[in-house]
Amino acid sequence: MPHALDGRAAVVTGGSRGIGRATVHTLAAAGAPVVVNWVRDEKAAHRTVDEVVAAGGRAVAVRADVAREADVRRLFDEAEAAFGQPGIVVANAAVVVTRPLTASTEADFDRVFGTNAKGVFLTLREAAARIADGGRIVAVSTVGTRLFLPNTPLYLGSKGAVEQFVRSLSRELGPRGITVNAVSPGFTETALMPDEDRAWASALSSFGRTGEPEEVARVIAYLAGPAAGWVTGQNISACGGVA
Known part of the structure; x- marks a missing residue:
């Protein structure tokens, strides 16, 4: 969809990988200037920016820990300084701890919920205050919240919270024409996919x-575009029919 997003600045958390x-x-x-948020892998973030620029697009990298309120505020400050008021925000940053619930620690809980739940909460709250009327907010969850899966209870629990944030915020921001959805x-095939689980x-x-x-990403981009203006409060599965 070339040029579909021309002039609509985007912020993507966890955008380096x-x-x-x-x-x-x-x-x-699709024409959006993009802020690539990262927190640990600087090389990957700048490589992503370089790839976008080489392809004729616009992008900048901004380091911010989404679990920290001040960092999230600064992320949006730098996004506005770079490209103006954002029209698209994608809350994607997440971490995974693979461990049964009975073996999980308080530190595990704090780490996973700090990024995946608190981090998304802070991102969505700041997005609601900064995004242009008629904007698009997309949060990334997982089809795993519908499945009975062992070893990732904290990850799945944190993503369940994300899905509820989306439903509630869609009602809050509807009067401004802003859509809020989950994918x-x-x-x-990311770094989180263990080889032994692929088959x-x-x-x-x-x-x-x-x-x-x-x-x-194409599903996220659809929700970020003009064709999805009547879609809000939804959780869209991009899962190849996993059930």
Whole structure:
């Protein structure tokens, strides 16, 4: 969808790798100048920016820990300084701890919920205050919240919170014409996909394979675009039929 997002500045948290990186590329290809948020992998963030610029797009990298209120505020300050008022915000940053609930620690809980729940809360709250009327907010959840999966209870619990944030915020921001939706990827080829789980995960899909980050990014970009103006408060599965 070339030029569909011309002039609509975007902020993508966790934008340096995986689904976030693919989302940055997809939005930029549609004409949006994109702020690539990162917190740990500086090289990946700047590589993503360089790739966008080389392809004729506009992007900048901003380091911010979404679990910190001051960092999130600064992220949006720098986004506005770079490209003006954002019209698109994608809350994608997340961490995973793979451990049964009975073996999980308080530190595990604080780490996962700090980024995945608190971080999304802070991002959505700041987005609501900063985004232009008629804007688009997308939060990334997971199809795993519908499945009975062992070893990731904290991750799935934190994503369940994200889905509820989306439903509530969509009602709050509807009068301003702002849509708020979630996208729930299935098993996707990112650094979070263990090699030993690939065959099992592929068997759950109608297509018999795992997904690619770009396939999820295209769904996010649809929700960020003009065609999705009547879609809000929804959780869209981009999972290849995983059930």
